[in-house]
Amino acid sequence: MAEISLHRPYPASAVEAWDFKTDVAVIGFGAAGACAAIEASAAGAKVMLFERGSGSGGASGLSGGEIYIGGNGGTEAQREAGFSDSTEDFARYLKMAGGPCADEAKCDLYAKQALKHFDWLKAQGIPYRGNYLPGKQIEPMDDSTLIWSGSEAAAPFCNEAKPAPRGHVIQHMGWGGGRPLMDILDKRARDLGVELVTDARALALVQDGDRIVGVVLNIDNKPHFVKAEKGVVLATGGFVMNEEMRRKYCPETFKVNDPIGDQDDGTGINLGVSAGGDAIHMDQFFTTCPWTIPEPQANGVFVNVAGQRFINEDCYHGRVSRTMVDQPGGRVYLLLDSAHFAEPLELARTDIVGTGDSWEEVEAELEMSKGTLSATMAFYNKHAKNGVDPLFDKREPILTPLDQGPFVALELNFETSYFSFFTLGGLKTSIDGEVLDRTGSPVGGLYAAGRCTSGLPAWGHGYSSGMSLADCTFFGRQAGRKAAG
Amino acid sequence: MAEISLHRPYPASAVEAWDFKTDVAVIGFGAAGACAAIEASAAGAKVMLFERGSGSGGASGLSGGEIYIGGNGGTEAQREAGFSDSTEDFARYLKMAGGPCADEAKCDLYAKQALKHFDWLKAQGIPYRGNYLPGKQIEPMDDSTLIWSGSEAAAPFCNEAKPAPRGHVIQHMGWGGGRPLMDILDKRARDLGVELVTDARALALVQDGDRIVGVVLNIDNKPHFVKAEKGVVLATGGFVMNEEMRRKYCPETFKVNDPIGDQDDGTGINLGVSAGGDAIHMDQFFTTCPWTIPEPQANGVFVNVAGQRFINEDCYHGRVSRTMVDQPGGRVYLLLDSAHFAEPLELARTDIVGTGDSWEEVEAELEMSKGTLSATMAFYNKHAKNGVDPLFDKREPILTPLDQGPFVALELNFETSYFSFFTLGGLKTSIDGEVLDRTGSPVGGLYAAGRCTSGLPAWGHGYSSGMSLADCTFFGRQAGRKAAG
Numbered sequence: 001m002a003e004i005s006l007h008r009p010y011p012a013s014a015v016e017a018w019d020f021k022t023d024v025a026v027i028g029f030g031a032a033g034a035c036a037a038i039e040a041s042a043a044g045a046k047v048m049l050f051e052r053g054s055g056s057g058g059a060s061g062l063s064g065g066e067i068y069i070g071g072n073g074g075t076e077a078q079r080e081a082g083f084s085d086s087t088e089d090f091a092r093y094l095k096m097a098g099g100p101c102a103d104e105a106k107c108d109l110y111a112k113q114a115l116k117h118f119d120w121l122k123a124q125g126i127p128y129r130g131n132y133l134p135g136k137q138i139e140p141m142d143d144s145t146l147i148w149s150g151s152e153a154a155a156p157f158c159n160e161a162k163p164a165p166r167g168h169v170i171q172h173m174g175w176g177g178g179r180p181l182m183d184i185l186d187k188r189a190r191d192l193g194v195e196l197v198t199d200a201r202a203l204a205l206v207q208d209g210d211r212i213v214g215v216v217l218n219i220d221n222k223p224h225f226v227k228a229e230k231g232v233v234l235a236t237g238g239f240v241m242n243e244e245m246r247r248k249y250c251p252e253t254f255k256v257n258d259p260i261g262d263q264d265d266g267t268g269i270n271l272g273v274s275a276g277g278d279a280i281h282m283d284q285f286f287t288t289c290p291w292t293i294p295e296p297q298a299n300g301v302f303v304n305v306a307g308q309r310f311i312n313e314d315c316y317h318g319r320v321s322r323t324m325v326d327q328p329g330g331r332v333y334l335l336l337d338s339a340h341f342a343e344p345l346e347l348a349r350t351d352i353v354g355t356g357d358s359w360e361e362v363e364a365e366l367e368m369s370k371g372t373l374s375a376t377m378a379f380y381n382k383h384a385k386n387g388v389d390p391l392f393d394k395r396e397p398i399l400t401p402l403d404q405g406p407f408v409a410l411e412l413n414f415e416t417s418y419f420s421f422f423t424l425g426g427l428k429t430s431i432d433g434e435v436l437d438r439t440g441s442p443v444g445g446l447y448a449a450g451r452c453t454s455g456l457p458a459w460g461h462g463y464s465s466g467m468s469l470a471d472c473t474f475f476g477r478q479a480g481r482k483a484a485g
Numbered sequence: 486m487a488e489i490s491l492h493r494p495y496p497a498s499a500v501e502a503w504d505f506k507t508d509v510a511v512i513g514f515g516a517a518g519a520c521a522a523i524e525a526s527a528a529g530a531k532v533m534l535f536e537r538g539s540g541s542g543g544a545s546g547l548s549g550g551e552i553y554i555g556g557n558g559g560t561e562a563q564r565e566a567g568f569s570d571s572t573e574d575f576a577r578y579l580k581m582a583g584g585p586c587a588d589e590a591k592c593d594l595y596a597k598q599a600l601k602h603f604d605w606l607k608a609q610g611i612p613y614r615g616n617y618l619p620g621k622q623i624e625p626m627d628d629s630t631l632i633w634s635g636s637e638a639a640a641p642f643c644n645e646a647k648p649a650p651r652g653h654v655i656q657h658m659g660w661g662g663g664r665p666l667m668d669i670l671d672k673r674a675r676d677l678g679v680e681l682v683t684d685a686r687a688l689a690l691v692q693d694g695d696r697i698v699g700v701v702l703n704i705d706n707k708p709h710f711v712k713a714e715k716g717v718v719l720a721t722g723g724f725v726m727n728e729e730m731r732r733k734y735c736p737e738t739f740k741v742n743d744p745i746g747d748q749d750d751g752t753g754i755n756l757g758v759s760a761g762g763d764a765i766h767m768d769q770f771f772t773t774c775p776w777t778i779p780e781p782q783a784n785g786v787f788v789n790v791a792g793q794r795f796i797n798e799d800c801y802h803g804r805v806s807r808t809m810v811d812q813p814g815g816r817v818y819l820l821l822d823s824a825h826f827a828e829p830l831e832l833a834r835t836d837i838v839g840t841g842d843s844w845e846e847v848e849a850e851l852e853m854s855k856g857t858l859s860a861t862m863a864f865y866n867k868h869a870k871n872g873v874d875p876l877f878d879k880r881e882p883i884l885t886p887l888d889q890g891p892f893v894a895l896e897l898n899f900e901t902s903y904f905s906f907f908t909l910g911g912l913k914t915s916i917d918g919e920v921l922d923r924t925g926s927p928v929g930g931l932y933a934a935g936r937c938t939s940g941l942p943a944w945g946h947g948y949s950s951g952m953s954l955a956d957c958t959f960f961g962r963q964a965g966r967k968a969a970g
Contacts, residue, residue, distance in 0.1 A: 007761065007923045100736035248765040248913065251585035270923060276492065280733040283768035306876040308793045326811065369875035371864055379856055390854035391791040428733065438492045438755060 004216050004223055006270040009207030012214070018227040022048040022195070024483045025215050025228035026235060027202045027268065030058025032450025032472035033235030034185035036433070036480030038124070041192040045230055045484035049189065050200040050217055052236075056186040057179065058262045059237050059422065059451065060472060064139035065170040065177025066149055067473060068456075068466030072115045074164060077146040081132030083164035087111050092161035093152060097462035101281045101424075106456060109431050110474055117474050118168065125184045127171040136298040136398075137167075138290055138317065138465070139175045150464025154314035155393035167466045178469075200224070205232060205271050205446070212275055212445035231445045231483035233433070235476060238423035238451035239266030240285075249282035249425065255325055256287050256419035264422065268452030272427040275446050276437040281454045282425035286463045287325055288318040289412050289419045291334055291350065294342040299400050301380055302412075305329030307363070307372025309380070312392035314399075321419065322460045324412060331413040333366065335359075335377065337402040344410060349417045354409035362407050373409075377402065424460060426453040433479025447483045449476040489701050489708055491755040494692030497699070503712040507533040507680070509968045510700050510713035511720060512687045512753065515543025517935025517957035518720035519670035521918070521965030523609065526677040530715055530969035534674065535685040535702055537721075541671040542664065543747045544722050544907065544936065545957060549624035550662025551634055552958060553941075553951030555651040557600045562631040566617030568649035572596050577646035578637060582947035586766045586909075591941060594916045595959055602959050603653065610669045612656040621783040621883075622652075623775055623802065623950070624660045635949025639799035640878035652951045663954075685709070690717060690756050696929035697760055716930045716968035718918070720961060723908035723936035724751030725770075734767035734910065740810055741772050741904035749907065753937030757912040760931050761922040766939045767910035771948045772810055773803040774897050774904045776819055776835065779827040784885050786865055787897075790814030792848070792857025794865070797877035799884075806904065807945045809897060816898040818851065820844075820862065822887040829895060834902045839894035847892050858894075862887065909945060911938040918964025932964040 002014040024040040026033045029051035041047045069075055071090035078085050091111035095102045110117075122128065133144035140147060149167025151157045170177040170184075190196065203223060206214035214227045239245040242265040246253050253259075269279050292298040302320065304310055304327040311323045324332045334350065344350045354365035363373040383390055384401040411417070427435050427448045434442035449455075455471035457463050487499040509525040511518045514536035526532045536543075554560055556575035563570050576596035580587045595602075607613065618629035625632060634652025636642045655662040655669075675681065688708060691699035699712045724730040727750040731738050738744075754764050777783040787805065789795055789812040796808045809817045819835065829835045839850035848858040866886040868875055874884055896902070912920050912933045919927035934940075940956035942948050 005924075100739060248763065249767075251766075254585060273923070278733065281736075281768075282734075283766075306794070309791070369864075369868075372876070375860055375864070379854075379860070383854075391857070438758070439490075 004204045006204060006267060007274045009212065009275050010204045010216055012206050012208035015206060015225050017225065019224040020048060021227040022046050023228065023230040024233060024480070025050065025226050026233045027215060028058060028235035028237060029056040030235060030237060030450060030472065031060035031182065031185060031469055032476035033233065034182065034189050035473045035476030036233045036235055036449055037189045037194045038185065038192060039477040039480035040484035041189070041194050043481055043484035048195045048197060048226065050202065051196065051198045052201045052263050054198050056182050059260060059264055060469060061179050061182045062260060062262065063178035063469060064175060064465065065172060065181035066139065066167045066466040066469060067121065068149065068166050068464060068470040069114045069118045069168045070164055070166040071111045075115060075118055075168065077128065077130045077132060077168070078164055080130065081146060081165070085164040086162070089162040090114070093157060094456060096157055096160060097150065097459065097464055097467065098456070099459035099462045101284060101454065101458035103455065103458060105431050110456060110470065113474065121473065124188045126181060128168060129171040132165060136292045136295055138293060139177065140169055141174055143171050143173045145169050145171050149466045151315040151319050154312050155395070202236065202267055202271060205275050207275065210444055212443060231447055233479050233483050234268035234272055234448040234452050235450050236268035236452050237261060237264035238426060239269060240264045240422040242266045250285055250423055252283070253285050253421055255414045256421050257415060258418055258420045260420045260422045264451065268448060269426050272435050272446065272448055272452065275435065275443050277435040277443055277446070278428040278438045279426060280428045281458055284424040284458060284460050285421050286318055286424060286457065286460055287419050287421035288321040289417050290317065290345055290348050291412060292317045293345045296340040296342050297334065297336060297344065299340040299398055300334045300336045301377065301402060302332050302334055303373055303376055304332050307368050307376050309376060309391060312394045314394050316464050318463050319461055325414055330415065331411050334410040334412060335402060336408050337404045338406055339404040340400070340402065341408050347418055350410040350412050352408055353411040356407050357405045359407055362409050366409060423451065424454065424457055426451060429453045431478065432482040433475055434482060447479040449479040489689045491689060491752060492759045494697065494760050495689045495701055497691050497693035500691060500710050502710065504709040505533060506712040507531050508713065508715040509718060509965070510535065510711050511718045512700060513543060513720035513722065514541040515720060515722060515935060515957065516545035516667065516670060516954055517961035518718065519667065519674050520958045520961030521718045521720055521934055522674045522679045523670065523677060524962040524965035525969035526674070526679050528966055528969035532679045533711065534679050534681050535687065536681065536683045537686045537748050539683050541667050544745060544749055545954060546664050546667040547745060547747065548663035548954060549660060549950065550655040550657060550666035551624065551652045551951040551954060552606065553634065553651050553949060553955040554599045554603045554653045555649055556596045559649060560600060560603055560653065562613065562615045562617060562653070563649055565615065566631060566650070570649040571647070574647040575599065578642060579941060581642055581645060582635065582944065582949055582952065583941070584944035584947045586769060586939065586943035588940065588943060590916050595941060595955065598959065606958065609673045611666060613653060614656040617650060621777045621780055623778060624662065625654055626659060628656050628658045630654050630656050634951045636800040636804050639797050640880070687721065687752055687756060690760050692760065697931040716932055718964050718968050719753035719757055719933040719937050720935045721753035721937050722746060722749035723911060724754060725749045725907040727751045735770055735908055738770050738906055740899045741906050742900060743903055743905045745905045745907045749936065753933060754911050757920050757931065757933055757937065760920065760928050762920040762928055762931070763913040763923045764911060765913045766943055769909040769943060769945050770906050771803055771909060771942065771945050772904050772906035773806040774902050775802065775830055775833050776897060777802045778830045781825040781827050782819065782821060782829065784825040784883055785819045785821045786862065786887060787817050787819055788858055788861055789817050792853050792861050794861060794876060797879045799879045801949050803948045804946055810899055815900065816896050819895040819897060820887060821893050822889045823891055824889040825885070825887065826893050832903055835895040835897050837893055838896040841892050842890045844892055847894050851894060908936065909939065909942055911936060914938045916963065917967040918960055919967060932968045934961040934964040
């Protein structure tokens with residue numbers, strides 16, 4: 001028997017017997033794998049879905065169940081709430097959100113197709129109440145289904161792309177819509193005849209000449225060989241749970257401490273690379289500390305340890321948080337006055353470290369030099385009263401003077417506060433989910449989707465909620481259809 | 486004939502005839518390749534060196550010929566100048582300079598061995614006058630051979646590692662010591678019997694089972710097959726000249742416009758990955774704008790478009806420049822008073838964009854809000870008079886009030902000013918120069934050194950002059966010896 005390795009395809013010639021035969025083998029039962037399986041199955045292929053855990057979910061199941069959708073004039077919910085949303089504005093926002101890492105072809109395709117994709121999601125059975133919940137939400141606390149979920153309305157984004165709320169959340173009471181969303185996709189896949197094998201961990205791809213023709217999985221502690229006549233779809237998630245990979249490819253993540261993931265250990269990325277795939281933008285990660293809750297806190301001002309502001313705080317909480325982590329000194333401060341302070345979310349682990357009847361007193365309590373934080377706040381308040389932010393172009397209604405003492409500073413400490421994070425880098429894929437090699441050619445028989453790829457959510461400083469599930473569900477479908485075709 | 490590709494090893498079984506046979510084949514005749522060839526040859530191996538250009542040099546030949554050396558109490562030049570330099574302080578600085586990307590084993594080994602390495606360099610014939618030239622130098626304008634070449638004396642580095650100047654420059658009148666350094670290594674390699682083939686571009690590695698046994702090169706427009714009994718050493722430099730690779734792995738470099746390189750198109754990285762090698766920290770790059778010349782300008786203060794300082798300006802010009810490029814707005818300003826202004830280096834392309842008899846006037850000319858830049862300078866000057874910098878811990882003698890009008894602001898524009906840059910990410914190698922696969926095991930018969938690897942200069946924010954040539958020469962030697970052994 002040849003060596004079985006994540007890092008080297010197993011030669012088909014060495015396979016003594018196939019334990020399973022299928023058209024399409026999907027690896028991983030999060031949203032990307034589920035959608036790939038559903039589409040491949042709907043296209044008439046025999047599909048087997050292998051999941052390492054004991055059931056569906058993955059990181060998608062831990063999410064808010066929010067999908068980033070817009071364009072083509074807007075969804076019914078967007079239009080009813082008074083937002084038209086052109087495909088051009090939507091595509092522009094997606095590209096700005098991808099920053100230097102944007103895959104323009106994926107942005108353009110998704111912007112064109114998102115409304116049809118939304119119809120498809122509804123056709124799978126995902127419910128949407130269709131109502132718009134204004135304000136700064138991380139996820140709706142009730143069962144509303146349209147929220148602002150990015151930096152759309154904030155500068156610089158709003159200057160380039162007309163803003164609209166695009167976070168379409170499954171109708172579900174409270175946080176945690178990812179699990180019910182996965183339940184629906186799970187049931188749909190089973191109803192279509194997708195054969196599910198759980199507790200099956202991918203060990204290696206199987207290669208015949210240049211083509212991937214199967215996969216080896218650990219099931220009941222023994223290697224099992226799966227022949228996949230049409231293709232293998234990798235949908236195993238990112239590598240946030242793999243410290244060794246993070247050290248080599250994404251070491252900035254060691255500044256923060258709360259990985260979000262299931263078994264996201266980079267398996268799919270390693271398998272893809274073993275077959276000649278190209279892993280790109282591996283240094284990119286999402287991080288966020290839930291500082292906008294309770295909502296009045298969203299009016300706060302952030303300063304770094306030098307007492308300087310560093311961003312338009314009206315941007316998406318994750319963009320603001322990612323920029324926090326760029327600041328020197330290991331921590332930043334959220335400044336609030338008595339009109340805007342409320343007990344912070346316990347989850348956030350953001351303690352009060354300074355108080356005072358003036359910003360000068362807060363500054364002194366934080367042992368910052370006289371004329372740093374206090375000067376920043378004097379400048380901010382003076383201009384906020386006039387409705388302008390000359391430094392970062394923060395705008396009303398979030399731009400409010402913080403001048404009603406007593407005042408407070410919360411510490412967001414990268415090591416001790418809750419900064420959740422996950423990785424964004426992964427396999428380079430075509431718009432059809434084909435794994436591309438380093439020359440840009442598809443690796444025959446190999447497809448991938450979700451966070452084992454670099455997709456719509458490509459850049460940590462531009463991430464917006466719902467982009468990852470948009471990418472998983474839409475490009476998961478693309479991969480499934482292409483593999484079956 | 487099988488396909489010849491950078492991205493897939495050529496099977497030895499498909500080689501019809503070997504055009505050359507050698508023990509060790511070195512690819513690339515910069516400093517890393519030269520030192521690998523010299524050591525392999527000195528160890529008794531037959532060595533062939535293949536260079537894509539028409540002679541030696543590579544990016545090393547374009548450099549200042551500066552090598553970062555210290556530890557073990559210091560070199561004679563360091564000690565004569567009054568600097569002792571412990572191995573521990575040297576190693577600590579190397580690790581801080583590597584930041585989150587540091588390869589601690591390489592830092593520790595090099596810190597222990599650097600003095601012996603210096604002896605070896607001198608034994609090859611590289612001349613050192615042995616004198617210390619104080620002050621802020623990019624390269625000596627005269628033939629001095631010891632300068633400060635990093636952030637050693639600046640906070641936060643000086644708080645953790647006792648500072649010493651460690652930039653050992655070949656004795657050579659004026660800038661550009663890299664070329665004479667390469668001439669010496671070139672001659673030394675030839676004298677030892679290294680067989681040089683120029684105008685020979687690597688096309689593919691040759692693999693027999695798991696082992697690399699040779700290389701295919703384009704010579705006279707035909708593929709030539711080279712058998713390398715003991716090993717192939719990749720020393721082809723980074724990928725700064727490959728826009729497609731930069732787009733995928735290091736897109737932040739598109740902010741700046743002046744690549745430094747020769748034919749650094751990522752060939753060695755691609756070849757290494759094709760054999761199962763692991764490319765790490767691919768997002769890292771060095772950049773610098775020569776703003777410390779003429780020397781009085783080093784006393785300047787930098788502000789971003791929000792009028793905020795962002796670093797201890799006493800740090801290495803490359804660290805300061807790399808941090809500039811992190812600032813929003815596409816440009817930063819260097820602020821100087823009449824006591825410290827001198828006509829900037831034409832090379833730098835840094836124009837005067839604001840002047841005034843007060844900082845308020847400069848601020849107004851730059852169309853910055855009242856109380857931004859001027860407040861920053863008032864705060865800075867007030868504390869500088871007392872010898873402190875509460876924000877970034879800049880220290881005397883570089884900490885001088887800038888209060889003697891008229892005042893001036895130079896613009897360092899990322900797109901139009903001279904920001905030279907090169908890439909730092911590359912193959913993961915052992916301390917012996919073995920190319921490591923994704924599990925950390927050596928790829929048999931394959932070695933690498935220099936900028937096609939991730940080595941001592943691993944982190945753009947920590948780079949110091951001389952680190953890359955230290956890495957090329959020392960780990961080039963390691964690779965050559967190991968390949969020959």
